Amino acid sequence: MPVLTYREAIRAALSEEIERDPNVVIMGEEVAQFNGAYKVTEGMLEKYGPKRIVDTPISEAGFIGMGIGASMLGIRPVMELMFWSFYSVAFDQIVNNAANVRYMSGGQIACPIVIRGPANGGTNVGATHSHTVENILAHHPGLKVVVPSNAADAKALMKTAIRDNDPVMFLENTILYGEKGEVPEGDITLPFGRAAIARTGKDLTIVTYGRCVLHSLAAAETLRASKGFDIEIIDLRTIRPLDVDTILRSVAKTHRLLIVEEQRPYCSIGSHIAAIVQEEAFDELDAPILRVGTIDAPSIYSPPVEKQQIPNVDRVIAGILRLL
Amino acid sequence: MSKKSPESAETKSDACAVKPSTHASAPVNAALSNAQRIELYRKMVRIRRFEERCLPVYNSGKIGGFLHLYIGQEAVAVGACSLMGKDDHVITAYRDHGHAIAVGMDTKPLMAELYGKITGCSKGKGGSMHYFAPDLNYWGGHGIVGGQIPLGTGLAYAVKYQGKKGAAMAFMGDGAVNQGAVHEAYNLAALWDLPVLFVIENNGYSMGTSQERSSAGELGKRAEAYDMKFYICGGHDVYEVRATLDAALTRAREQSKPAVVEIDTYRYRGHSVADPDKTYRDRAEIEDYRKTKDPIQVFQNQLVLEKVLTPALIEEIDAEARAESERAVEFAEASPFPTAADIQKDVYWETDQPKRTSEGRIFFNQP
Numbered sequence: 001m002p003v004l005t006y007r008e009a010i011r012a013a014l015s016e017e018i019e020r021d022p023n024v025v026i027m028g029e030e031v032a033q034f035n036g037a038y039k040v041t042e043g044m045l046e047k048y049g050p051k052r053i054v055d056t057p058i059s060e061a062g063f064i065g066m067g068i069g070a071s072m073l074g075i076r077p078v079m080e081l082m083f084w085s086f087y088s089v090a091f092d093q094i095v096n097n098a099a100n101v102r103y104m105s106g107g108q109i110a111c112p113i114v115i116r117g118p119a120n121g122g123t124n125v126g127a128t129h130s131h132t133v134e135n136i137l138a139h140h141p142g143l144k145v146v147v148p149s150n151a152a153d154a155k156a157l158m159k160t161a162i163r164d165n166d167p168v169m170f171l172e173n174t175i176l177y178g179e180k181g182e183v184p185e186g187d188i189t190l191p192f193g194r195a196a197i198a199r200t201g202k203d204l205t206i207v208t209y210g211r212c213v214l215h216s217l218a219a220a221e222t223l224r225a226s227k228g229f230d231i232e233i234i235d236l237r238t239i240r241p242l243d244v245d246t247i248l249r250s251v252a253k254t255h256r257l258l259i260v261e262e263q264r265p266y267c268s269i270g271s272h273i274a275a276i277v278q279e280e281a282f283d284e285l286d287a288p289i290l291r292v293g294t295i296d297a298p299s300i301y302s303p304p305v306e307k308q309q310i311p312n313v314d315r316v317i318a319g320i321l322r323l324l
Numbered sequence: 325m326s327k328k329s330p331e332s333a334e335t336k337s338d339a340c341a342v343k344p345s346t347h348a349s350a351p352v353n354a355a356l357s358n359a360q361r362i363e364l365y366r367k368m369v370r371i372r373r374f375e376e377r378c379l380p381v382y383n384s385g386k387i388g389g390f391l392h393l394y395i396g397q398e399a400v401a402v403g404a405c406s407l408m409g410k411d412d413h414v415i416t417a418y419r420d421h422g423h424a425i426a427v428g429m430d431t432k433p434l435m436a437e438l439y440g441k442i443t444g445c446s447k448g449k450g451g452s453m454h455y456f457a458p459d460l461n462y463w464g465g466h467g468i469v470g471g472q473i474p475l476g477t478g479l480a481y482a483v484k485y486q487g488k489k490g491a492a493m494a495f496m497g498d499g500a501v502n503q504g505a506v507h508e509a510y511n512l513a514a515l516w517d518l519p520v521l522f523v524i525e526n527n528g529y530s531m532g533t534s535q536e537r538s539s540a541g542e543l544g545k546r547a548e549a550y551d552m553k554f555y556i557c558g559g560h561d562v563y564e565v566r567a568t569l570d571a572a573l574t575r576a577r578e579q580s581k582p583a584v585v586e587i588d589t590y591r592y593r594g595h596s597v598a599d600p601d602k603t604y605r606d607r608a609e610i611e612d613y614r615k616t617k618d619p620i621q622v623f624q625n626q627l628v629l630e631k632v633l634t635p636a637l638i639e640e641i642d643a644e645a646r647a648e649s650e651r652a653v654e655f656a657e658a659s660p661f662p663t664a665a666d667i668q669k670d671v672y673w674e675t676d677q678p679k680r681t682s683e684g685r686i687f688f689n690q691p
Contacts (some may be wrong), residue, residue, distance in 0.1 A: 025485070041419065051485075062474050062508025069415075069478020073464060075485055077649045092471050092505070105456035105464065106447035107670030142688070164674035164681065193684020241684035276688070 007040050008178040009151035012114075013158035015077060016050050016187065021076060024162060027054040027067060028080025028117075033060040033144035037082045038118065038177055064115065065093035068167075071113040072101065076162055079232050081217040084119030084171055099142035101138040115162045116170035120211060120262060121172055121299045121310045132262045135269050137169045144168045144192060145239040149213035151181035152235055158188035163189070163248035173211045173297055193241030197250070204324055205250040207273055208260040209236040214310050216260050219316035229324055239269055247273065248281050255286040256323045262310050264296045281323065292319040340621040344629055352407070352568035358632050364406055364643075365627055368398040368620045369645045371422045374431050377649035378421075379439060381656075382597050387438045391452050394422035396592040399619035400525050401426040403565030404493055404676075406579055407573055408461065411483055411490025415463040415476040417497060418453035419591075425460045429455065435652035441659035448662045449670060469530075470503030471497060477509040480520035484580055491519040491576035493569075499530020501543050513582035514550040515541065521572050522547075524586040531595040532604040544586030552582055558619040559589035563626070590617065628684065 004012065010124050017024050022230065030037045032045040032055040045053040056063040067077035083085055087094060088117075094115065101109050105156035121130035129149070138145045144166055148154040161168040199220055200211055206216045213235045220231040232250050236243060257277055270291040277289060295309045341505060356364075382391045395399065397419075405414060405426035416423045417425045424434055429445060437444030438452055445455055446465075455465040461480060464474035478493025483490040496600045500506055501524060530538050547554035553575070557568035564589060572583045590613045594601035627633035674681050 057511060059508040059511060061505045062512050065505060066478040066481055066509070066512055070477035070482040070485070072458070072475070073482035092468055093474060094397055096468050096471055097475055103670050104450040104454040105458070106445065106449050107676055108456055108458050112671045136664055149577065191476020192682035193686070238684065239688040241682050243684040262464045278673070289487070
């Protein structure tokens, strides 16, 4: 099976979808001539030309809104936000227009847009560039939220996202862009709302997504070696829709739940999952649900300290040890 | 243009001009059949009567939320939308009833929408500010000032991308010109030669703040900064609106060029019905517009001069428009409300299909 980086896998999905559907357009700041700020779209302008790969001015409200309008007429724009952090200047377009236009029109309008880009901390770019916005996006009915952790999923989920007739918010991670993984060849898609069991185990369930899957796997291996713990890891892949059944099944098996996320604790994805699990599987729990997330402050710049602010293997281990 | 307080009513004629419109001879107007002229007039009257009928319904508590009436501005929407071809598109803000009727929406579902009924044009999910009819190329009906302008630019982008010879008209009020999203859209449209007209319906007030208290400089002229052509015209004579927009639309369709069109108009009612309309403008100003520039009266006078309208026909059109608005109220009254089960329909395309495309939980419900 071919080995691709996460970045190459997304590029492969974009390229295949461009070739498949003449209505797919890639747009964003520096996606064309500059080859992408993070090189996700490298080489695509040369291959597909300026009608399909479009550089926009630094004007997120304008171009995201324009993409939403174009999608109402059947274009399938894939809009790159250089950082998801920049969504705040396009927030009205995303939450009022993309999320609501179908509803407010009584179901007459579809909005098949994908907005993609990295949403993560850990790269010492300070508070303005390190927002993790999956909770804020998922709070808005009408939006779908995708958070792939590896190259194969990134490719398959991106293809699903582009074909989806609802607005899909696709959250990547700059630190994952260089991570390699086996990616099956061919036109493979993955349905949203189907979590992966990244590791099977019986002693404790970790529910996680994105880069935190890697920390969780490393922590589980460490504790298997040192203490013999057998930990199950669920990679959500998508936040909305959410694979609640897989979470509940795992909790019913392990009776202990740790949620690992690169979110601040207040009103996080983990808060939401904890609420659901205690509502629907209260009797299965042998311990309180714990969360390991980002320390509750704006993202610090200081490189060594930022590593401690966001989840890391040591903090995941500490979380597990409080439950086992 | 800058809005100045009108001269006092006493110094002006107290009647709308009965001299012929200087725009009647514009080719787009000269080409109109009598039936088409009457239809323009009828649409303006239908908008006026529909909205006047909304008022007592609102005051009786049967319409919730806001009600932004278009009364006084009818010539703008009717003139503009009468020029639409099959690949032309319209989007506007929350003062959207006039455009809805102008593009051809039936007033029954419009009234039912105000009542919050399932038979409303948006199934009772949008309300007054959110009328849509994509089948008529009418894309709303948007509640956030200026937020619809990037969408309208996107409609134009799609038209151009698909190789069609159409244009989008993105309407906004004079208050919207100060929103950042509008300027971002101007830049994109000019940069990429998108066939979009940014139509500013300048009624002089952004809510209760007059133009001179809210906007620096001339509104239409801001187009110059983007190297965009701009047009300024009066909005009281439907012929003038048509003549100006026809030129702009033809240029947009043929040359794929955007433009700003600033149209001078006036609303008689408050920003919304909840606006007491006593603090920021003089009653005499409203009366002056009513008496001297009312778009329906202006066009009625014109069509009488043209011998297209007769007193009997004027009366018939008015009576029919009043009857139509009554029928709309009856329809709305008799219609059922949506049910609680309808709340989670029309949220996602996916969940409205017989079979979902994804798995997992997409709605999160509480007892």
